Amino acid sequence: MQTTEKKRRASNQPPVKRLILPSAIYLIIMTQIPFLITIYFSFQDWNLMRPDKGIVFNGLANFKKILTSSSFYQVFGNTVALTVAVLIICFLLGFAFALLMNRHFWGKGIVRTIFITPFFVMPTVSAIVWKTLMYNPNFGMSSYFAHVFGKAPIDWLSAHPLFSIILIVSWMWTPFFMLILLAGLQSLPDELIEAAQLDGANKIGQFIHVTIPHLFRYIEVVLLLGLMFILQVFGEIYVTTAGGPGYASTNLSFLVYRIGFQNWDIGEASAVGVLTVILTIIMMMFMFKLLSRMFREEQS
Amino acid sequence: MKRIASGGLTLLTYVIAILFFFPILWIFITGFKSESEAINIPPSLFFKPSLENFEIVWQAGIGGFFANSVVVTVVSTVIALLLGVPAAYALALLKVKRKNDILFWMISTRFLPVAGIIIPLYLLFKNVNLLDSLPALILLYAGMNIPLIVWMMRSFFNDVSYEIIEATQVDGASGLQSFFKVVLPLVRPGLVSTALLSMVFAWNEFFFAVSLSYTNAATLPVYMASYMTQEGLFWAKMSAAASISIFPVIILGWFTQKQLVRGLTMGAVKG
Numbered sequence: 001m002q003t004t005e006k007k008r009r010a011s012n013q014p015p016v017k018r019l020i021l022p023s024a025i026y027l028i029i030m031t032q033i034p035f036l037i038t039i040y041f042s043f044q045d046w047n048l049m050r051p052d053k054g055i056v057f058n059g060l061a062n063f064k065k066i067l068t069s070s071s072f073y074q075v076f077g078n079t080v081a082l083t084v085a086v087l088i089i090c091f092l093l094g095f096a097f098a099l100l101m102n103r104h105f106w107g108k109g110i111v112r113t114i115f116i117t118p119f120f121v122m123p124t125v126s127a128i129v130w131k132t133l134m135y136n137p138n139f140g141m142s143s144y145f146a147h148v149f150g151k152a153p154i155d156w157l158s159a160h161p162l163f164s165i166i167l168i169v170s171w172m173w174t175p176f177f178m179l180i181l182l183a184g185l186q187s188l189p190d191e192l193i194e195a196a197q198l199d200g201a202n203k204i205g206q207f208i209h210v211t212i213p214h215l216f217r218y219i220e221v222v223l224l225l226g227l228m229f230i231l232q233v234f235g236e237i238y239v240t241t242a243g244g245p246g247y248a249s250t251n252l253s254f255l256v257y258r259i260g261f262q263n264w265d266i267g268e269a270s271a272v273g274v275l276t277v278i279l280t281i282i283m284m285m286f287m288f289k290l291l292s293r294m295f296r297e298e299q300s
Numbered sequence: 301m302k303r304i305a306s307g308g309l310t311l312l313t314y315v316i317a318i319l320f321f322f323p324i325l326w327i328f329i330t331g332f333k334s335e336s337e338a339i340n341i342p343p344s345l346f347f348k349p350s351l352e353n354f355e356i357v358w359q360a361g362i363g364g365f366f367a368n369s370v371v372v373t374v375v376s377t378v379i380a381l382l383l384g385v386p387a388a389y390a391l392a393l394l395k396v397k398r399k400n401d402i403l404f405w406m407i408s409t410r411f412l413p414v415a416g417i418i419i420p421l422y423l424l425f426k427n428v429n430l431l432d433s434l435p436a437l438i439l440l441y442a443g444m445n446i447p448l449i450v451w452m453m454r455s456f457f458n459d460v461s462y463e464i465i466e467a468t469q470v471d472g473a474s475g476l477q478s479f480f481k482v483v484l485p486l487v488r489p490g491l492v493s494t495a496l497l498s499m500v501f502a503w504n505e506f507f508f509a510v511s512l513s514y515t516n517a518a519t520l521p522v523y524m525a526s527y528m529t530q531e532g533l534f535w536a537k538m539s540a541a542a543s544i545s546i547f548p549v550i551i552l553g554w555f556t557q558k559q560l561v562r563g564l565t566m567g568a569v570k571g
Contacts, residue, residue: 015475019390020402023383023446030443031409037420097316105310113554114321120553121324122504124521125542129323132535139339139535175320183561221565228411235506239525253507256415260422261511270419277416284411 035277041270048264062271071247072255072272078162079231079251079279082169086230087223089170094177094222101178102185112182119175123235130168131157131240161241161249168236173229177222184218185211220291227287231280252276324546330539338536353540362541365523369545371434372519373502376441377495383442384449385491389479391450392457393465403454410447414507422511432514440508445498452497452563456490457483493559496552503549520545 045058066072101112118126134141135156143153156164188211196206234253237243243250243258250258256276260269318325330338332349390396391403421440422431430436460483468478484491506521513522524545527538 016390016394016396019386019394020396023387023450024402024406026383026443027406027409027446030440031412031417034417034420034424035412038416041419097313100309100313100316103306103309103313105306105313107314111313111317113557114317116553116557117321117324117550120500120504120550121546122506122521122524122549124506124524125327125546126323128524128527128538128542129327132538133323133326171320171323179557179561180565183565218565225564232413232415232507234414235510235521235525238506238510253413253415256418257507257511260419266419266423273413273416273419276413280411280413280416 038270038273041266042274044267044270046266048266058267062267063275066268066271066275074247075250075252075255076279078247078249079253080283082162082166082233082251083227083230083283085166086169086173086233087226089166090173090177090226091219091223093170093174095181097174097178098181098185101182112179116175116179118172119179121172123172123233124239126172127168127236127239130164130171135164135240157240158245161245165233165236165240165249168240169230169233172236173226177226180218180222180225181215184215188214216291216294223287223291224284227283228280231283252279324550327539327542327546330536331543333536333539335534335536338539353537354544357537357541357544362520362523362544365518365520366544368434368513368517369503369519372437372441372517373499375434376438376502377445377498379438379442380445380449380498381491381495384446385453387446388450388453389457389483392454393460393462393483403450406447406450408447410444410451418507418511421508425512431512432516432518434517436512437509437517437519440512441502441505444505444508445501448501449494449498452494453487453490455563456487456494460486490559490563493556494563496556497560497563500549500553500556503552 042062043057043059045053045056045061047053097115101108101115105111121129132140137143137153137155140153142156146153192210192214193206196210201209232253233251234257237249237251237254238257241249243254247255252272253276256269256272259265259272263269331353332351333347334350334352337347387406391399396402425431425433425436464482464486465478468482469475503519504521505519506525509519509522510525513519518526524542527541
C-alpha cells in the first residue's frame with residue numbers, strides 16, 4: 001500500500017486538485033457567493049430599521065429608484081472623475097519620478113525608500129494627515145502658504161471636496177506608479193539603446209521608439225492595478241468629508257456604505273453594490289481594450 | 301555643463317522625495333511636540349521633544365487596537381499563505397487543465413469591489429454572532445489576500461526550473477519533500493515579501509473593518525478614523541497615535557519594496 005502510494009507520487013502526477021481546490025473553494029465562499037447574494041438582495045424591499053415591513057420581493061424597484069435619483073448620477077460622475085483624475089496624475093508624476101530615479105546618483109536607494117513610503121501608510125491616517133496638516137484652514141500648511149502669499153485661507157475640504165480627495169489619493173498612489181515604471185525602465189536592455197544609437201536616433205527618438213514600447217506591459221499592469229484600487233477608494237472619503245457636502249465627494253463605494261450602514265436599507269445598498277461591480281467590470285474592460293489597441297498600434 | 305545639469309536633476313530628485321515624504325515626517329515630529337507647539341504657525345522647528353503624547357495615547361488604550369491589528373494581520377496572512385502558496389505552486393509548475401482560466405479567475409476575485417459583497421457578509425456575520433469579532437476580519441482578509449499571494453508566488457515559482465523538481469523525484473523524494481527541501485528555499489525571498497505585502501494590505505484595510513467591527517475587534521485604521529471625529533483637536537496626541545499605527549507597516553513595506561515590484565509585474569510581463 002505504501003509503496004504504491006510512493007510510486008504514484010513519484011510518477012509525475014502531483015495532487016493538483018488538492019493544491020488548488022482549497023483556495024478556490026475559499027474564494028468562492030468569501031467572494032463569489034456573497035456577490036450572488038448581493039444580487040438576490042438587490043431585488044428585495046428590505047430595511048433593517050423597519051423590521052415590521054419584513055423582506056418583500058419588489059423586482060427592479062430598487063434599481064428604478066436609484067437610476068431615477070439625481071444623486072446617483074452625481075456619485076457616478078464623482079467615481080469616474082476621481083478615478084480618472086487620480087490615474088492621470090499618478091501616471092504622469094510617477095513616470096516623471098521614475099525617469100528622475102532611473103539615473104545613477106548618490107543615495108538612490110534611500111531616496112527610493114523615502115519616495116515609496118506614502119504607499120504603505122493606511123488610508124485613514126493619510127487622510128487625517130492631509131485634513132489637519134495640509135487642509136486645516138486655521139493651522140494647516142495651506143493656510144500658512146495662503147498667509148505667505150497674502151491670500152485668505154480657504155477650507156479646502158468643504159470648498160473643493162472632490163479635488164482635495166483627488167490630491168490625497170494621488171499622493172498615496174504616485175509612489176506605486178513610480179516604483180513599477182522604474183522597474184520597467186531598469187529592465188530595458190542596454191543593447192536596445194545602443195542599437196537605437198547606432199541607427200542614429202536622438203534621445204527623444206530613443207524614448208519614443210525604444211523606451212515607451214518596452215514599457216508597455218508595465219504601463220498596462222500599473223494602470224489596471226491602479227484602476228482596481230482607486231475605483232474602491234473609501235477610507236480617505238470616510239475620514240475627510242464623509243462624502244459631503246451633500247453627495248459632492250461620495251463615490252460608489254461610499255454610497256453603498258451610506259445606504260447600507262447609515263440608512264440600513266439592505267435592498268437599495270445591494271442594488272448600488274451590483275451597479276458598482278458592473279461599472280468596475282466595464283471600466284476594467286474599457287481600459288484593457290484601450291491599452292491593447294494602443295499596444296497593437298505601437299507594434300505595427 | 302552636463303555635470304551641472306545632472307547635479308541639478310539629482311538635487312531636484314532629493315527635493316521632490318522630501319516633499320513627498322514631508323507629511324509623514326511631520327506626523328512623526330508632531331507626535332513629540334506639546335499641543336500648543338503642534339498648532340504654531342509658522343511651524344516651530346525647534347522644540348523640546350517629549351514622549352508625553354505617546355504615554356497618554358498608550359494609556360488611553362491604543363494598545364488593544366494595536367493587538368487587534370497584529371492578530372488579524374498575522375493570522376489572516378498565515379491562512380492566506382497556507383491556501384495560496386500550494387495553488388500558486390500548482391499553477392506555476394504542474395500540468396493543470398485550463399491553467400490560465402483558473403489563474404485569471406482567482407485574480408478577478410480581487411477585482412471584485414468590497415461594495416459588491418459587504419452587505420451579505422455583514423448579515424452573515426451578524427447571524428452567526430461574529431460581528432465585532434476578530435475571526436470575521438481574519439476570514440475576510442485571508443480571502444482578500446489569497447489572489448495576491450497566488451499572483452505573486454506564481455511568478456516566483458515560475459523561475460524554478462521543473463528539472464530540479466524532477467531530479468529530486470528521481471532521487472525518491474516525495475512531492476512534499478521536494479517542495480519543502482528544494483523549491484521553498486529557492487523562492488524564500490519572494491515568499492517573505494509576498495507575506496509582508498499581504499500583511500501591509502491587511503494592516504491598512506478599512507472598509508471591512510469599519511463595517512464589521514466597533515469596539516472589541518476594531519483595528520488601528522478604525523481607531524484612527526474615530527480619533528479624528530472624537531479628538532481631532534488634539535493634533536500632537538493624534539500624531540503620536542498615527543505614528544504608532546503606521547510605523548510597523550512602513551518598516552514592513554521598506555523591506556518588501558524590491559520584491560514587490562518584481563512579484564507584481566513579472567506575473568504579467570512574462571506571462
